[in-house]
Amino acid sequence: MEGDFVIDGAILIGAETRQASDRFTAIDPATGQVLAPSFSSARGDAVDAAAAAAAAAFPVYAATDLETRAALLEAIADAIMAVGDDLIVRAMAESGLPRARLGGERGRTTGQLRLFAQFVRQGDWLDATIDPALPDRAPLPRPDLRRINMAIGPVAVFGASNFPLAFSVAGGDTASALAAGCPVVVKGHPSHPGTGELVARAIAGAIAASGLPAGIFSYLPGETNELGGALVAHPAIKAVGFTGSRGGGLALVRIAAARPEPIPVYAEMSSINPVILFPAALAARGPALATAFVQSLTMGSGQFCTNPGLVLALDTPALDGFIAAAAATMGTSAATTMLSPAIHAHYEKGVDALAGHRAVRTVARGCPDTGPNQAVAALFETDAASFLADRALGDEVFGSSAVIVRCRDLGEVSHVIAGLEGQLTATLHVDPADEAEAATLVPAIADRVGRILANGWPTGVEVCHAMVHGGPFPATSDNRTTSVGTLAMLRFLRPVCFQNLPQALLPAALHDANPWRVARRIDGVREASKPSS
Amino acid sequence: MEGDFVIDGAILIGAETRQASDRFTAIDPATGQVLAPSFSSARGDAVDAAAAAAAAAFPVYAATDLETRAALLEAIADAIMAVGDDLIVRAMAESGLPRARLGGERGRTTGQLRLFAQFVRQGDWLDATIDPALPDRAPLPRPDLRRINMAIGPVAVFGASNFPLAFSVAGGDTASALAAGCPVVVKGHPSHPGTGELVARAIAGAIAASGLPAGIFSYLPGETNELGGALVAHPAIKAVGFTGSRGGGLALVRIAAARPEPIPVYAEMSSINPVILFPAALAARGPALATAFVQSLTMGSGQFCTNPGLVLALDTPALDGFIAAAAATMGTSAATTMLSPAIHAHYEKGVDALAGHRAVRTVARGCPDTGPNQAVAALFETDAASFLADRALGDEVFGSSAVIVRCRDLGEVSHVIAGLEGQLTATLHVDPADEAEAATLVPAIADRVGRILANGWPTGVEVCHAMVHGGPFPATSDNRTTSVGTLAMLRFLRPVCFQNLPQALLPAALHDANPWRVARRIDGVREASKPSS
Structure with a gap:
């Protein structure tokens, strides 16, 4: 062939x-x-x-x-x-x-x-x-x-x-x-x-x-x-x-x-896809979350629009445990080839800027590179006040780099979210005991994103009817789509109205006889979808 | 009170x-x-x-x-x-x-x-x-x-x-x-x-x-x-x-x-809302169309977004009859107060520019004004070649002013349409004998407008489900609406996706129990609308 x-x-x-x-x-x-x-x-x-x-x-x-x-x-x-x-x-x-x-x-x-x-x-x-x-x-x-x-x-x-x-x-x-x-x-x-x-x-x-x-x-x-x-x-x-x-x-x-x-x-x-670890979930399964997080972060060298680049959690011993487990996992994470020399150079520049930031601590790096253009994963941490004080800490670093933000309380989590630019996704890790608190944050989070998900990871975008891969600026230039x-x-569609047109001049889907047998809205009442063939 | x-x-x-x-x-x-x-x-x-x-x-x-x-x-x-x-x-x-x-x-x-x-x-x-x-x-x-x-x-x-x-x-x-x-x-x-x-x-x-x-x-x-x-x-x-x-x-x-x-x-x-008089319709009912046209043009001093400001027709004796009848009707049309001195001044300026254009003939004016800020209706004619040669002839004159364009054949009508900016509406006057020819033009017309109507007038915008009061630029700044x-x-809506969210964190309309009893699309198949209450 x-x-x-x-x-x-x-x-x-x-x-x-x-x-x-x-x-x-x-x-x-x-x-x-x-x-x-x-x-x-x-x-x-x-x-x-x-x-x-x-x-x-x-x-x-x-x-x-x-x-x-x-x-x-x-x-x-x-x-x-x-x-x-x-x-x-x-x-x-x-x-x-x-x-x-x-x-x-x-x-x-x-x-x-x-x-x-x-x-x-x-x-x-x-x-x-x-x-x-x-x-x-x-x-x-x-x-x-x-x-x-x-x-x-x-x-x-x-x-x-x-x-x-x-x-x-x-x-x-x-x-x-x-x-x-x-x-x-x-x-x-x-x-x-x-x-x-x-x-x-x-x-x-x-x-x-x-x-x-x-x-x-x-x-x-x-x-x-x-x-x-x-x-x-x-x-x-x-x-x-x-x-x-x-x-x-x-x-x-x-x-x-x-x-x-x-x-x-x-x-x-552009999107950094915040992940919020609620207290009960973090306490119950911090290490497991840490492993899954690093897997999502490093998959495909982190070269996904929905890569989880920001983690928000309360500054508790459970978060310390999460960070330690994430660091351990990342320490064994192999360097992987990025898509192009330009993307690799851009990644290195972003990671270097975070590593050199006075309010940022480097938590872990992945295994050293063994060839050209390989991403060495990077995990950083800072506190909410520092994050809020410098918008540059919220800039996307395209690749397997993330920042963990220690927050004093959920009010501070809420402040950080309110200050974020529009995002493709936000992820909540919640146990049943977290749901009441999470419910108070969901409307504000939904207002900043195209997709909000629970107890999973944002990478892996399902192609289906309910998916929204979009979100407020700068996630996209048009958040209605x-x-x-x-x-x-x-x-790629626009509505066109036809008034009193003879049947012969109408598009087929609007003919009285409905030759395409499509579901129509008649006088405000829409018919059920026709079954898929 | x-x-x-x-x-x-x-x-x-x-x-x-x-x-x-x-x-x-x-x-x-x-x-x-x-x-x-x-x-x-x-x-x-x-x-x-x-x-x-x-x-x-x-x-x-x-x-x-x-x-x-x-x-x-x-x-x-x-x-x-x-x-x-x-x-x-x-x-x-x-x-x-x-x-x-x-x-x-x-x-x-x-x-x-x-x-x-x-x-x-x-x-x-x-x-x-x-x-x-x-x-x-x-x-x-x-x-x-x-x-x-x-x-x-x-x-x-x-x-x-x-x-x-x-x-x-x-x-x-x-x-x-x-x-x-x-x-x-x-x-x-x-x-x-x-x-x-x-x-x-x-x-x-x-x-x-x-x-x-x-x-x-x-x-x-x-x-x-x-x-x-x-x-x-x-x-x-x-x-x-x-x-x-x-x-x-x-x-x-x-x-x-x-x-x-x-x-x-x-x-x-901005829209000039072209009206196309097809040959059989024009021949069969030119004088009646002329009267109705002038009524639509002068209603409310012509201060409608959908006012018919452009008439396209073949250069035939039937068009001469239409023009004569329109002129007679307009000659008895009373001057009416416009919305503001600024709008009136702008209207006068637009009419003066058309009246002074070397390729334009003034067909008729309405009755003289009897008070301040009154619109005296104005009807002009030109030929397609002149219209195509000067885009200014297609500029909106907000008020009761219209230009009739004499076309050699339907090909020339088609050229004029193709050269138009986006419009809110286009109107076809068609008899059954015109439909075959009209059908060849409808797709190109629909591509330039938000609404296409037959055998009526574009003024009078119905508020309903099927209406589109929109159209390609510059009729509107967003032709998808x-x-x-x-x-x-x-x-004023944007789609938001919720992935694996606990029921308590979902909007009511997405709860399993559907408490708002709205029609939903499940796995790609949409339910019929619920009946209006």
């Missing part, structure tokens, strides 16, 4: 491939060596071509019926699997992530494509709503009014470094945009361009086999900020999905806001 | 009233005379106090049950009615609008409060979603995940000039924010401060009687841009509702984006 899955550094504009003379290469972070081949560094001409192809494909793709669109998502999942082990091997080389993790991530990537397919078929996302005419209403008759969610237009997707499959070329942003009826132009992440190209070719192949317009998908490899900026600024692009750094996300937000027609940017950026789970589709 | 409904120019901070030494006055646009009394011009100290009161009230109000919140909305509606005729008389004096219109607008205002109350009780807006735990799933168990929509936080609402009741202090933005569980701080529109104060006192009275925290609502009269800017910049404010000019809306968008924590601004700004209808609540 190898020959079927070329990596030649191409730009994909719909069905067309082209090469650029500007080139860049990927690095194997485990060795520091350059990986062959070189890749095209796409520029403005490729952006224009991809955006034009997306705009031309948009009306056709947005008008597809539920089954056509669902089948395309499933075909893309199949095509990704068909790349076979080449995909895993290339992703391992480009990311330093182990085989088991990437195999699981591939399963998650295809699983979310299939979940969106199922959700598209069901049709609830259309929010089809009909307020029938009331011709005899006084003083004025009511016209016939019908509403449906429609695709927003071509979407720019930025691949993330830390999930080369699940948050990259065919990741959650692409899947949800395609599910919504939006063509996608992906700006590939430059640290895994070979992985990106393999996936991009799989998507393009699935689209070609479907008979749908090739312009539904284009792929722009590149390493310049100018490429991303040009894509977001292009008038044909109507929304942006991004997962990455705060600086990168905010740059895209600014570009989008400065357009003649501003567009929404869904940037998932999620980038994981079926609700993510809503980012 | 008169004594109960004071107008003394106060600022309302929750239950407290205060006066500022800086004062401003309203003008009766029908006479140009100053109206007593003078009003406080609120400044930063009042913004701080109102925002702090809102922030303090937020957790209590956001936690209210469905019935408490619905009852408050109904009590506000009752309180507005209890002001009695004083409200109508004052609004007539401050707006120049006739009694019948303001009586109808009051009914709409209280009607939408009652509709939101009903919608709150039903609970579908919570989008309660449960993905039950799958402890035996391989390779990893699924935790219990539950999601619900929660209030976003205190909301700043800017009253609009053109609906002193329905889009002002207790208008759609306030009603939908209160329905969502968000405290509201209103910045009153300076052209109807007495009307605003009467309504504000009615709201405050209803809140006082409810026993809920007074900080749920504050009212800041004022005439400075600094007041609005300080309100949007305040860290306690989490979203903004605005209806008004493009310049004003964009200024608020910029302020909100520049905050340390950016917040969403829902600004409804509406400012009219029950969907408007979603602007």
